[in-house]
Amino acid sequence: MNLSGEKKFCLLGAHLSIAKGLHNALYHAHALGCNALQIFTKNSNAWKEKIVSEKEIDLFKEAVSKTGIREIASHTSYLINLAAVDPKKYARSCDALQKELERSSALKIPYVVLHPGSHMGEGEDKGIVQISESINKVFDKISGGGTRLLLETTAGQGTSLGHKFEQISEIIEKIEDKTRVGVCVDTCHIFAAGYDIRTDESYSRTMNNLDSVIGLENIFLFHLNDSKKCLGTRVDRHEHIGQGEIGIRGFELIMNDERFFKVPKILETPKGENGDESDLLNLKRLKSFLG
Secondary structure, three states: OOOOOOOOOOOEEEEOOOOOOHHHHHHHHHHOOOOEEEEOOOOOOOOOOOOOOHHHHHHHHHHHHHHOOOEEEEEOOOOOOOOOOOHHHHHHHHHHHHHHHHHHHHOOOOEEEEOOEEOOOOOHHHHHHHHHHHHHHHHHHOOOOOOEEEEEOOOOOOOEEOOOHHHHHHHHHOOOOHHHEEEEEEHHHHHHOOOOOOOHHHHHHHHHHHHHHOOHHHEEEEEEOEEOOOOOOOOOOEEOOOOOOOOHHHHHHHHOOHHHOOOOEEEOOOOOOOHHHHHHHHHHHHHHOOO
């Protein structure tokens, strides 16, 4: 099934598996009608690192050329916590982020998405400073390589940071090379954190807030997910587009907001038993919202 023929220009894709190889994720995305993609470049729930071979790099570049998909993001391991208190976990987190940036740079992936971190009871201010200093330390060890690190907005579960736009802004403010960072906005996460986008009025209010605190020019990626949980619950549970607490109108507004036409939008909705079918339904629904 092909999802071509959109009424407006749109960069739209999904998070897809690399089980059959990094390069095959691109062909899979192309078969689904995507022109954007998000992947893990390694096992997201393990510390063990992966070194991409020259063959893998060549196959990936060939797939980019053949599919035309260049708006690609990798998502860092879920284990990374740059605000970790435990010295061993902190060292592992910094090393894992460095390795992820190096892998993505070798593959010419333009974006790496990172959950900022959890302060583990040490307090918001201390956590923000540690995250910023950690990113500075990692950046000092590697060249830019054309890959930009994107801080993802979070739902605010536990002691996680990034659920307030001000927290993201403060982290970026303390990063020395701001040309290497940006922001990924997750719709489920911001909604769970208390930012309403369900109506024209609330959407406008939230986006004006986002612009004044972070700056829309710093938004390089969206994760489009509905929310199983209500506004402000600070619980991260993704739902299919239009079937959760956000509902259809919020996604219609995002899809038709001309300020974001060139910002890639990635689905992270539930896969179910048939991931392709679920992704196709969600992609088709989003494209149907385009005016």
